[in-house]
Amino acid sequence: xxxxxxxxxxxxxxxxxxxxxxxxxxxxxxxxxxxxxxxxxxxxxxxxxxxxxxxxxxxxxxxxxxxxxxxxxxxxxxxxxxxxxxxxxxxxxxxxxxxxxxxxxxxxxxxxxxxx
Amino acid sequence: xxxxxxxxxxxxxxxxxxxxxxxxxxxxxxxxxxxxxxxxxxxxxxxxxxxxxxxxxxxxxxxxxxxxxxxxxxxxxxxxxxxxxxxxxxxxxxxxxxxxxxxxxxxxxxxxxxxx
DNA sequence: TGTCTATATTGACGTTCATCGATATGCTCG
DNA sequence: CGAGCATATCGATGAACGTCAATATAGACA
Numbered sequence: 001x002x003x004x005x006x007x008x009x010x011x012x013x014x015x016x017x018x019x020x021x022x023x024x025x026x027x028x029x030x031x032x033x034x035x036x037x038x039x040x041x042x043x044x045x046x047x048x049x050x051x052x053x054x055x056x057x058x059x060x061x062x063x064x065x066x067x068x069x070x071x072x073x074x075x076x077x078x079x080x081x082x083x084x085x086x087x088x089x090x091x092x093x094x095x096x097x098x099x100x101x102x103x104x105x106x107x108x109x110x111x112x113x114x115x116x
Numbered sequence: 117x118x119x120x121x122x123x124x125x126x127x128x129x130x131x132x133x134x135x136x137x138x139x140x141x142x143x144x145x146x147x148x149x150x151x152x153x154x155x156x157x158x159x160x161x162x163x164x165x166x167x168x169x170x171x172x173x174x175x176x177x178x179x180x181x182x183x184x185x186x187x188x189x190x191x192x193x194x195x196x197x198x199x200x201x202x203x204x205x206x207x208x209x210x211x212x213x214x215x216x217x218x219x220x221x222x223x224x225x226x227x228x229x230x231x232x
Numbered sequence: 233t234g235t236c237t238a239t240a241t242t243g244a245c246g247t248t249c250a251t252c253g254a255t256a257t258g259c260t261c262g
Numbered sequence: 263c264g265a266g267c268a269t270a271t272c273g274a275t276g277a278a279c280g281t282c283a284a285t286a287t288a289g290a291c292a
Contacts, residue, residue: 047150
């Protein structure tokens with residue numbers, strides 16, 4: 001569900017070292033796409049979510065384990081998880097009543113490649 | 117000259133591979149600092165500014181050369197340059213009537229190190 | 233000193249966003 | 263089926279943000 005309009009890969013035509021990045025002038029369209037991806041992580045709560053998933057032993061974590069360490073309400077956590085999912089940074093897997101989330105490593109590497 | 121409250125280095129106590137990053141759970145304070153730095157680049161205009169500076173032959177570029185390729189008004193460009201400067205990502209050097217801007221490589225590396 | 237030019241600041245406006253309470257959806261299990 | 267729990271969605275609210283026109287600041291130069 002959801003529009004998920006932000007999944008556009010940020011690769012394009014740049015040099016090898018920094019294919020998605022700021023090594024050479026960016027067109028407005030690509031700049032908008034990169035900014036959209038960056039906005040998804042430019043929030044304290046979402047950074048904490050990513051770090052919690054990343055640090056989990058099994059590489060995935062249940063949604064129910066987020067609210068307490070973040071000190072946020074359940075709807076707010078759900079909202080942030082949706083933003084990260086729509087941005088392609090995490091993957092959601094329904095398992096019975098629970099929702100489990102794991103990192104999408106490729107998308108995370110895209111982030112690191114923006115400033116190289 | 118602006119408050120520049122965002123210059124806090126984002127290093128801290130993480131592992132070697134990802135000292136400022138999301139390799140392990142983040143405290144709220146550090147998450148806020150990292151998010152602040154990310155917000156500075158999570159904007160199409162500012163990404164284009166960084167890319168233009170990065171791609172310039174001399175490694176620096178005059179403020180007067182930004183408005184045209186970006187299609188923004190002069191005050192808006194000035195505002196974005198201030199945001200990037202306050203975030204420590206670029207450096208401003210006054211030279212006569214003109215202002216020249218160059219990249220702060222260390223701060224840019226901090227960005228890349230967040231997602232490693 | 234006065235005029236021109238480059239840049240910064242101010243003030244305003246519309247948009248986006250983070251957050252929450254209330255409610256809806258959907259699965260589990262008795 | 264019905265009760266209970268986990269998660270998502272809705273609607274509202276206050277804050278932050280991007281942008282511009284108007285104005286201020288400040289250096290260059292005659």
